[in-house]
Amino acid sequence: MTVTLTMNKKNKKFADAPVFTDKKDYRPTGVTEVGLTFVGHEISEDRTAMNQFLHYDQLYTIRHGWNSKFFIGLLEGKIMGTRCPKCGDTWVPVRTHCWNLNCNLEHTDWVEMPLTATVHTWTVAGWSGRSSLKRLPIILVYALVGDSKVAIANELHNLAPWDVEFGMPLQIVFKPQEERVGAITDFHFEPADGWTPSPMTPEKERIKQLVEPVYDWVKTLK
Amino acid sequence: MSRKVCIIGGATTPFDYGPTGFESIEGGAAECVRETQQDVPGFSLRDLDLMIYSHFSVHFGHQLAPEWIIHDHLGLVGLPHYRVENGGNTGGSALYAAALAVMSGHHDCVGVIGWETMDSVSQSQGSEFIAMASDIRYELMVGGIYPIYYAAMANKWMKDNHVTEEDVARIAVKNKNNAMDNPKAQWYRNDHTYLTVDDVMNSRLISYPIKKYDCCLMSRGVAFVVVCSEEYAKKVNPDHYVTIDGMGLSSCTIRAGDRLNNPTWKEHYGPGYPEMTEFGACRNAAEQAYTMAGIKDPLKDIDFGEIHDAFSTSEAQIYKALGLADTDTIAKFIRDERTSMHGDIPMNPGGGLLGYGHPVGATGIMSTIEAYYQLAGLIPKKHLSTTTEVPDAECGIVNSHAGTGTSISNFILRRH
Numbered sequence: 164m165t166v167t168l169t170m171n172k173k174n175k176k177f178a179d180a181p182v183f184t185d186k187k188d189y190r191p192t193g194v195t196e197v198g199l200t201f202v203g204h205e206i207s208e209d210r211t212a213m214n215q216f217l218h219y220d221q222l223y224t225i226r227h228g229w230n231s232k233f234f235i236g237l238l239e240g241k242i243m244g245t246r247c248p249k250c251g252d253t254w255v256p257v258r259t260h261c262w263n264l265n266c267n268l269e270h271t272d273w274v275e276m277p278l279t280a281t282v283h284t285w286t287v288a289g290w291s292g293r294s295s296l297k298r299l300p301i302i303l304v305y306a307l308v309g310d311s312k313v314a315i316a317n318e319l320h321n322l323a324p325w326d327v328e329f330g331m332p333l334q335i336v337f338k339p340q341e342e343r344v345g346a347i348t349d350f351h352f353e354p355a356d357g358w359t360p361s362p363m364t365p366e367k368e369r370i371k372q373l374v375e376p377v378y379d380w381v382k383t384l385k
Numbered sequence: 386m387s388r389k390v391c392i393i394g395g396a397t398t399p400f401d402y403g404p405t406g407f408e409s410i411e412g413g414a415a416e417c418v419r420e421t422q423q424d425v426p427g428f429s430l431r432d433l434d435l436m437i438y439s440h441f442s443v444h445f446g447h448q449l450a451p452e453w454i455i456h457d458h459l460g461l462v463g464l465p466h467y468r469v470e471n472g473g474n475t476g477g478s479a480l481y482a483a484a485l486a487v488m489s490g491h492h493d494c495v496g497v498i499g500w501e502t503m504d505s506v507s508q509s510q511g512s513e514f515i516a517m518a519s520d521i522r523y524e525l526m527v528g529g530i531y532p533i534y535y536a537a538m539a540n541k542w543m544k545d546n547h548v549t550e551e552d553v554a555r556i557a558v559k560n561k562n563n564a565m566d567n568p569k570a571q572w573y574r575n576d577h578t579y580l581t582v583d584d585v586m587n588s589r590l591i592s593y594p595i596k597k598y599d600c601c602l603m604s605r606g607v608a609f610v611v612v613c614s615e616e617y618a619k620k621v622n623p624d625h626y627v628t629i630d631g632m633g634l635s636s637c638t639i640r641a642g643d644r645l646n647n648p649t650w651k652e653h654y655g656p657g658y659p660e661m662t663e664f665g666a667c668r669n670a671a672e673q674a675y676t677m678a679g680i681k682d683p684l685k686d687i688d689f690g691e692i693h694d695a696f697s698t699s700e701a702q703i704y705k706a707l708g709l710a711d712t713d714t715i716a717k718f719i720r721d722e723r724t725s726m727h728g729d730i731p732m733n734p735g736g737g738l739l740g741y742g743h744p745v746g747a748t749g750i751m752s753t754i755e756a757y758y759q760l761a762g763l764i765p766k767k768h769l770s771t772t773t774e775v776p777d778a779e780c781g782i783v784n785s786h787a788g789t790g791t792s793i794s795n796f797i798l799r800r801h
């Protein structure tokens with residue numbers, strides 16, 4: 164009796180599973196998940212202290228779910244935003260429900276955004292996380308894409324670091340299609356066509372002075 | 386109102402980085418309790434009726450539920466326990482939880498233990514772990530680390546408020562030099578040098594306008610504090626307890642870019658605030674704490690603070706969010722050295738995150754303990770000299786801060 168009940172439950176379908184057909188694997192060669200492994204240790208000369216080395220690497224599946232359109236859009240060279248049908252607020256990065264408490268989590272609509280933006284604020288990085296060191300120096304900007312109410316962060320290329328300016332107009336440039344991975348790094352910003360930087364100022368000189376050693380340091384990285 | 390909440394004592398391990406002198410997390414916790422018992426002989430582990438653990442990241446700890454190791458080690462089997470996690474504001478949030486437990490009347494004596502072991506991975510790996518508290522789908526691989534997000538916010542804030550690189554460098558100098566009077570501070574134990582504004586200006590670029598010496602330290606450390614009812618405080622430490630007279634906890638967006646045009650902030654504070662530059666959650670949490678504690682003019686009513694200076698720029702932004710200055714006065718406020726030891730509201734006499742260190746889960750607890758020492762008259766005993774003692778301090782503010790300003794708590798502590 165119990166057995167029959169269990170089988171009935173298994174057969175019940177609550178939702179159709181997505182069928183994943185367009186699969187890509189671009190992991191670097193030699194990267195494998197070996198799970199948790201002790202890989203070494205060290206003991207002090209007086210044998211009172213010990214450090215043990217545990218190797219711990221994991222493969223994560225980021226299930227983009229309802230946000231998937233944004234990341235699929237990147238593969239297609241599009242910036243997808245969302246817009247609230249009630250209050251009209253538009254967002255990149257996207258929100259699948261409206262942020263306005265009066266809209267009671269209204270479901271939003273997908274909209275294709277223009278490939279233009281404006282710098283809201285910026286910085287010039289001379290240091291970063293392990294995976295980004297070789298790209299230094301990096302101009303990072305927070306920019307408003309089209310009529311988005313919020314700013315999105317990304318790198319600004321094709322400009323000397325000291326020439327970035329508040330409010331400067333930008334264009335969104337995608338990597339060649341074969342290099343895209345459906346991640347935020349598939350695109351970057353560049354100055355809009357026809358925009359030229361203002362002349363050197365004391366602040367620009369200061370940034371130049373801070374950035375120059377970074378170029379030299381990056382050359383020493385293997 | 387609900388019943389009074391008090392602090393009767395607490396201690397940290399020395400904050401450090403690297404292989405020297407590490408006890409183990411449970412060993413460090415035990416040493417913090419032992420030091421507290423030396424200060425407060427009447428306090429016994431048997432008096433605790435709840436333990437709250439304050440720890441940020443199992444990435445750093447390489448152990449799920451590490452609080453179970455500490456709790457068991459302290460011999461507290463049978464006592465209720467749970468862990469609080471809220472990014473950089475983990476310590477402040479754990480203190481908030483402990484205060485609520487006492488205020489409710491359900492618990493009488495609550496122990497809070499915070500810790501982080503950030504030196505279990507390399508510095509650049511550690512930066513990437515912390516960056517996983519950004520929205521990794523949109524932010525992780527662009528620029529990549531928190532100092533860069535903070536720099537982008539601070540760059541515009543400094544322009545909007547006429548604050549210069551030299552101005553914020555003074556804050557870095559102040560806190561790291563304060564730490565030179567504190568034997569448990571990481572800056573004292575590792576770098577051990579007095580800095581000048583020129584040193585900060587000439588240190589390597591992290592992300593404009595932030596340079597190496599504008600940044601806090603990655604740390605390993607443990608901290609313990611006892612939060613209790615006034616009845617219990619009067620019983621075990623009648624002459625040296627402090628009261629938590631006000632507290633506030635508030636929140637903001639995870640991605641800094643999302644706080645532009647935010648409808649809820651607009652409703653609270655009008656359009657254009659907090660922009661991407663101000664810490665709206667800090668202002669909001671301060672207002673809650675001030676109202677509760679009856680603070681009318683923070684600059685007059687508060688004697689000192691231990692605040693979340695992850696970057697020198699953040700400390701300047703926090704001054705403004707706490708209502709100590711406004712757009713017109715903030716640059717002068719910094720230049721007049723109002724927050725140095727000889728100023729009228731010294732900030733981070735203990736060294737702050739820039740000097741003492743920032744083992745995330747322990748940080749807010751460390752700030753609370755330093756504020757407690759000031760108010761309980763324990764600085765001459767705990768620091769190397771009285772140069773970092775705030776004379777006759779009656780009222781202090783403790784500030785704990787997470788994300789890009791994503792969660793922030795403020796506490797008003799008063800000498801009993």
Ligand SMILES: [Zn+2]
Pocket residue numbers: 247248249250251252261262263266269
């Ligand atoms: Zn809406």
